[in-house]
Amino acid sequence: MRRSLLHLPIKRSAWAVRTSNAARITATRSFASEASPNPEIYDIVVVGGGPVGLTLAASLGAARATSHLKVALIEGMNLASIRDWKPTPDYFANRIVSLIPSTVKLLKETGVWKHIKQERVQSYDGMQVWDGMTDARVEFDWNKLLGGREEGMDTTIAHMVENIHLSHGLLKRLDELAVKPTMIDKTKVEKIEYGQLTEEVDMRDWPIVSLSNGQKLGARLLIGADGGNSPVRTFAGIESRGWDYERHSMVATFKIEDDSAFPKFAYQRFLPSGPVAILPLPGNFANLAWSTTPEKVAHLKSLAPEDFVAMVNAAFRLSYTDIDYLHNLKSGVVEETKWRESVTKYPDPPTIPVRITEVLEGTRASFPLKMKHADRYIGERIALVGDAAHTIHPMAGQGLNAGVGDVYSLVKSIADGISHGQDIGSSFTLEPYQSERYLPNNALLGFVDKLHTLYGFESGPLVPLRSIGVEIINRDWFGLKKFLMSQAAKS
């Protein structure tokens, strides 16, 4: 690791740990116009205060072996708005995460889950997934599969929680820690560079983080939880490979018809342009995640609210040809879908979702989809977690779950390093993290990516084949369905 870092064109920092005369001269030379304070030394500096970065800070603080560490977390946004979040019962945010049971278990262990308001969490134990071209369908429903719920068995597939809600709970957990991390928000990382050799110490392999507020932080271990375009990853010279899907994901929150007669399901229909999903929220609310081309997303965002609602209802009912046609209409989608639905045969709820009735104002948003995987998760005094290490297509709702899995694996490696007297920044401490997480994440990324490709075909030999495959799964031949469902819950 060290060898490869040395090959990088890295600027040596121009500050001194303790200002010897020589170092002061260097510092003055490089920073003629600004003060050059000594860096404050931290055991761990986390860049990024999203759900993964906050989970990392919370679990470092909660684990006995790591709770004494001096930790700083840097976030560009204002965390106060998340800390002061006041939910209202008639509104749900558009950014929702799906937490699988293993993630919730870890959040419980670190004392985070008790800060999550359960009335705003919607769990579901069934999924309806079907092919937009052939209607081949998989029903993932533990209750049907087992002939009813077994006593004491948790059949939950996932829990839907608003991002801001999870982050709010994480901040509350951080506030109650005995040794609190230093939270530095509304602050950007301006520069990362390596330290210097002085009489007393050799910081030439220590990352030094310069912040927009003038602070400098020396990191025994620098952790990038800083997203897909991770500056930490760039600093470490770790290549991240992948591609843009040339798809955007459109999200929105809806009010829906009364569905209290039905179990809460997640619905996903694979259209050749990408999957469209409706995910359950508490009460008569639901969330949309529609992956499609940037042009179609732009169209969906431009529609009047009632036309947008009609469009989403049609996406679960009409043929792909119809949906494709509707994307050309700038208005009048309501009337157009009404007669087309009247001449189309489609199943009733709960095989498909109940109708949505209203889109909540200001909840329509979109973001581009990417598949990216870093070559390595670690370097000397560097670790990457979450999207900084891997960006995944959101269709399976696994991005954050994989990130939380990274966090716990990394904390375990750090704790093990501490109990064996290792430097927590050394690659020997970090190697177990990489070897535990890289292959499972790679498999997950690959699987979701292949699904995207497989369902991208409108016609051709793969279309009937994928439907046969889906039928085999759905009939639970070879116990495949049980296997898939238990894997989804575990991963």
Next chain:
Amino acid sequence: MLGRTLRVGAHLSHSYRSTAFRKLSRSSTIFNTILQQPVSRDARHSSTSAYQGIGGSPGNPNGGGGGVDPVEVSHFNALASSWWDAQGPSRLLHLMNPMRIDFAKHCLSMGGPLEAATDAGEGEGSPRGLTVLDVGCGGGIFSESVARLPNTSKVIGLDPSEQVLGVARAHAKKDPALAGKLQYVNSSIDDYTPDHQFDLITLFEVVEHVPYPAAFLQTCMRHVRPGGWIVLSTIARTWSSWMTTKLIAEDLLHIVPRGTHDWHKYINEPEMRSFFENQPGWGSQGMLSMGCLYVPGLGWKAIKGSEDYGNYFFGVRRDL
């Protein structure tokens, strides 16, 4: 790296004077040849006058020194620059280090001056803290890690090679937390005169590189306080250790630098045990060993009974 997940406690064969496990009667005769007499490397390397000059008289249980083999010193000098390279020739030693810590912690937890405090390296620690002498510390892999444990107050790393110690000192500078706790001394154990005795003396992968192991061990023993421990690791002299450490590791796979080991200097576990059983004031309150094996792809594994075949750890307590 997986090796570290194994906890030491599982595979220890504790000392019993009844010789249930020691069917190897050859031990006593080989004990004499190996521990008491100088073992030259091979004809090319043999330079009796050189190490006798440094080492003092062999086989003298009280007065003599263990000696330093200049061929060994030059071998490790050549390795110095790559000592801390995570992918370099010392990688196996780095991977073994967590197991050394686990074994030393396990020994100390069985009884010692600081038994409660040092257990698992947690808690407040004693007012004084653990003092450690790491003999043959090399680049400081073990010295640094034991110094980082919260209950350690002082670690002296001792090595006859100034060049290797230069690497150790330079590396220790990379961690400000080590300053004040860890000190390196360029000396052989024979010439080292500390002003106090230590709670723990460690000899990791050292006795197989020493010309007069018995005299060497006895010199070390003088620096252990009553109730303290000597913890060491070495390699048994068997056909399997020749295969793994010489043929496979050095000659075929090149995962250990060629010439690192002289198979004839290896000491078997029963020989080591028998040696300490014959030292008055040692071992009646604790003597244990643990065999371990490096499995490519899996790392170091503690395997019960493997002390008779290859690498093993050995711990012995000075009676209170």
